[in-house]
Amino acid sequence: MQNTRLNNLFNVLTRRLAEWILNPWRRISILIISFLLGFFLGSAVATTAGQTAEWDIVVAGTLVLATEIASRIFYNRSVLARQVFWVQAINYLKVGLTYSLFLEAFKLGS
Structure with a gap:
Protein backbone atom coordinates (compact mmCIF):
# COMPACT_ATOMS: atom_id res chain seq x y z
CA MET A 1 0.00 0.00 0.00
CA GLN A 2 1.03 3.56 -0.53
CA ASN A 3 2.00 5.64 2.46
CA THR A 4 -0.84 8.18 2.30
CA ARG A 5 -2.20 10.41 5.06
CA LEU A 6 -5.34 8.34 5.34
CA ASN A 7 -3.32 5.14 5.59
CA ASN A 8 -1.10 6.69 8.29
CA LEU A 9 -4.15 7.91 10.20
CA PHE A 10 -5.75 4.46 10.05
CA ASN A 11 -2.51 2.80 11.27
CA VAL A 12 -2.17 5.25 14.17
CA LEU A 13 -5.80 4.80 15.21
CA THR A 14 -5.62 1.01 15.16
CA ARG A 15 -2.37 1.01 17.11
CA ARG A 16 -3.81 3.35 19.76
CA LEU A 17 -6.98 1.28 20.01
CA ALA A 18 -4.93 -1.89 20.46
CA GLU A 19 -2.89 -0.22 23.21
CA TRP A 20 -6.07 1.07 24.83
CA ILE A 21 -7.61 -2.41 24.91
CA LEU A 22 -4.51 -3.90 26.57
CA ASN A 23 -5.55 -2.33 29.87
CA PRO A 24 -7.28 -5.16 31.79
CA TRP A 25 -10.01 -2.97 33.31
CA ARG A 26 -10.98 -1.57 29.93
CA ARG A 27 -10.93 -5.03 28.41
CA ILE A 28 -13.20 -6.43 31.12
CA SER A 29 -15.57 -3.47 30.88
CA ILE A 30 -15.90 -3.84 27.11
CA LEU A 31 -16.56 -7.58 27.50
CA ILE A 32 -19.25 -6.86 30.11
CA ILE A 33 -20.79 -4.28 27.77
CA SER A 34 -20.74 -6.93 25.03
CA PHE A 35 -22.57 -9.37 27.32
CA LEU A 36 -25.16 -6.75 28.24
CA LEU A 37 -25.63 -5.78 24.58
CA GLY A 38 -26.30 -9.45 23.78
CA PHE A 39 -28.79 -9.57 26.65
CA PHE A 40 -30.54 -6.48 25.31
CA LEU A 41 -30.58 -7.84 21.76
CA GLY A 42 -32.12 -11.11 22.93
CA SER A 43 -34.84 -9.31 24.81
CA ALA A 44 -35.52 -6.92 21.93
CA VAL A 45 -35.63 -9.70 19.34
CA ALA A 46 -37.97 -11.81 21.45
CA THR A 47 -40.42 -8.99 22.02
CA THR A 48 -40.43 -7.67 18.45
CA ALA A 49 -40.68 -11.12 16.89
CA GLY A 50 -43.41 -12.05 19.35
CA GLN A 51 -45.59 -9.14 18.27
CA THR A 52 -46.16 -10.60 14.84
CA ALA A 53 -46.47 -14.35 14.89
CA GLU A 54 -45.49 -14.54 11.23
CA ASN A 76 -12.47 -23.91 16.25
CA ARG A 77 -9.44 -21.94 17.39
CA SER A 78 -6.55 -22.86 19.64
CA VAL A 79 -6.50 -21.67 23.24
CA LEU A 80 -4.19 -18.76 22.42
CA ALA A 81 -6.31 -17.69 19.45
CA ARG A 82 -9.41 -17.69 21.68
CA GLN A 83 -7.85 -14.88 23.70
CA VAL A 84 -8.07 -12.50 20.75
CA PHE A 85 -10.25 -9.63 21.88
CA TRP A 86 -12.84 -9.59 19.09
CA VAL A 87 -13.32 -13.37 19.40
CA GLN A 88 -13.98 -13.02 23.12
CA ALA A 89 -16.37 -10.12 22.52
CA ILE A 90 -18.39 -12.15 20.01
CA ASN A 91 -18.56 -15.06 22.45
CA TYR A 92 -19.77 -12.81 25.28
CA LEU A 93 -22.38 -11.32 22.95
CA LYS A 94 -23.56 -14.84 22.08
CA VAL A 95 -23.74 -15.88 25.73
CA GLY A 96 -25.76 -12.76 26.63
CA LEU A 97 -28.14 -13.37 23.73
CA THR A 98 -28.67 -17.02 24.66
CA TYR A 99 -29.16 -16.19 28.35
CA SER A 100 -31.73 -13.54 27.50
CA LEU A 101 -33.68 -15.90 25.26
CA PHE A 102 -33.76 -18.53 28.03
CA LEU A 103 -35.09 -15.95 30.48
CA GLU A 104 -37.75 -14.84 28.00
CA ALA A 105 -38.82 -18.47 27.54
CA PHE A 106 -39.08 -18.92 31.32
CA LYS A 107 -41.18 -15.76 31.54
CA LEU A 108 -43.60 -17.14 28.98
CA GLY A 109 -43.74 -20.50 30.71
CA SER A 110 -42.85 -22.54 27.68
Whole structure:
Protein backbone atom coordinates (compact mmCIF):
# COMPACT_ATOMS: atom_id res chain seq x y z
CA MET A 1 0.00 0.00 0.00
CA GLN A 2 1.03 3.56 -0.53
CA ASN A 3 2.00 5.64 2.46
CA THR A 4 -0.84 8.18 2.30
CA ARG A 5 -2.20 10.41 5.06
CA LEU A 6 -5.34 8.34 5.34
CA ASN A 7 -3.32 5.14 5.59
CA ASN A 8 -1.10 6.69 8.29
CA LEU A 9 -4.15 7.91 10.20
CA PHE A 10 -5.75 4.46 10.05
CA ASN A 11 -2.51 2.80 11.27
CA VAL A 12 -2.17 5.25 14.17
CA LEU A 13 -5.80 4.80 15.21
CA THR A 14 -5.62 1.01 15.16
CA ARG A 15 -2.37 1.01 17.11
CA ARG A 16 -3.81 3.35 19.76
CA LEU A 17 -6.98 1.28 20.01
CA ALA A 18 -4.93 -1.89 20.46
CA GLU A 19 -2.89 -0.22 23.21
CA TRP A 20 -6.07 1.07 24.83
CA ILE A 21 -7.61 -2.41 24.91
CA LEU A 22 -4.51 -3.90 26.57
CA ASN A 23 -5.55 -2.33 29.87
CA PRO A 24 -7.28 -5.16 31.79
CA TRP A 25 -10.01 -2.97 33.31
CA ARG A 26 -10.98 -1.57 29.93
CA ARG A 27 -10.93 -5.03 28.41
CA ILE A 28 -13.20 -6.43 31.12
CA SER A 29 -15.57 -3.47 30.88
CA ILE A 30 -15.90 -3.84 27.11
CA LEU A 31 -16.56 -7.58 27.50
CA ILE A 32 -19.25 -6.86 30.11
CA ILE A 33 -20.79 -4.28 27.77
CA SER A 34 -20.74 -6.93 25.03
CA PHE A 35 -22.57 -9.37 27.32
CA LEU A 36 -25.16 -6.75 28.24
CA LEU A 37 -25.63 -5.78 24.58
CA GLY A 38 -26.30 -9.45 23.78
CA PHE A 39 -28.79 -9.57 26.65
CA PHE A 40 -30.54 -6.48 25.31
CA LEU A 41 -30.58 -7.84 21.76
CA GLY A 42 -32.12 -11.11 22.93
CA SER A 43 -34.84 -9.31 24.81
CA ALA A 44 -35.52 -6.92 21.93
CA VAL A 45 -35.63 -9.70 19.34
CA ALA A 46 -37.97 -11.81 21.45
CA THR A 47 -40.42 -8.99 22.02
CA THR A 48 -40.43 -7.67 18.45
CA ALA A 49 -40.68 -11.12 16.89
CA GLY A 50 -43.41 -12.05 19.35
CA GLN A 51 -45.59 -9.14 18.27
CA THR A 52 -46.16 -10.60 14.84
CA ALA A 53 -46.47 -14.35 14.89
CA GLU A 54 -45.49 -14.54 11.23
CA TRP A 55 -41.76 -14.03 11.79
CA ASP A 56 -41.17 -16.50 14.64
CA ILE A 57 -39.65 -19.30 12.58
CA VAL A 58 -37.49 -16.98 10.46
CA VAL A 59 -36.13 -15.15 13.51
CA ALA A 60 -35.50 -18.40 15.38
CA GLY A 61 -33.60 -19.84 12.42
CA THR A 62 -31.54 -16.67 12.06
CA LEU A 63 -30.65 -16.65 15.75
CA VAL A 64 -29.65 -20.31 15.70
CA LEU A 65 -27.50 -19.69 12.64
CA ALA A 66 -25.85 -16.65 14.24
CA THR A 67 -25.07 -18.47 17.50
CA GLU A 68 -23.70 -21.48 15.63
CA ILE A 69 -21.42 -19.27 13.54
CA ALA A 70 -20.21 -17.50 16.69
CA SER A 71 -19.58 -20.85 18.39
CA ARG A 72 -17.68 -22.11 15.36
CA ILE A 73 -15.52 -18.97 15.33
CA PHE A 74 -14.75 -19.32 19.04
CA TYR A 75 -14.33 -23.08 19.48
CA ASN A 76 -12.47 -23.91 16.25
CA ARG A 77 -9.44 -21.94 17.39
CA SER A 78 -6.55 -22.86 19.64
CA VAL A 79 -6.50 -21.67 23.24
CA LEU A 80 -4.19 -18.76 22.42
CA ALA A 81 -6.31 -17.69 19.45
CA ARG A 82 -9.41 -17.69 21.68
CA GLN A 83 -7.85 -14.88 23.70
CA VAL A 84 -8.07 -12.50 20.75
CA PHE A 85 -10.25 -9.63 21.88
CA TRP A 86 -12.84 -9.59 19.09
CA VAL A 87 -13.32 -13.37 19.40
CA GLN A 88 -13.98 -13.02 23.12
CA ALA A 89 -16.37 -10.12 22.52
CA ILE A 90 -18.39 -12.15 20.01
CA ASN A 91 -18.56 -15.06 22.45
CA TYR A 92 -19.77 -12.81 25.28
CA LEU A 93 -22.38 -11.32 22.95
CA LYS A 94 -23.56 -14.84 22.08
CA VAL A 95 -23.74 -15.88 25.73
CA GLY A 96 -25.76 -12.76 26.63
CA LEU A 97 -28.14 -13.37 23.73
CA THR A 98 -28.67 -17.02 24.66
CA TYR A 99 -29.16 -16.19 28.35
CA SER A 100 -31.73 -13.54 27.50
CA LEU A 101 -33.68 -15.90 25.26
CA PHE A 102 -33.76 -18.53 28.03
CA LEU A 103 -35.09 -15.95 30.48
CA GLU A 104 -37.75 -14.84 28.00
CA ALA A 105 -38.82 -18.47 27.54
CA PHE A 106 -39.08 -18.92 31.32
CA LYS A 107 -41.18 -15.76 31.54
CA LEU A 108 -43.60 -17.14 28.98
CA GLY A 109 -43.74 -20.50 30.71
CA SER A 110 -42.85 -22.54 27.68
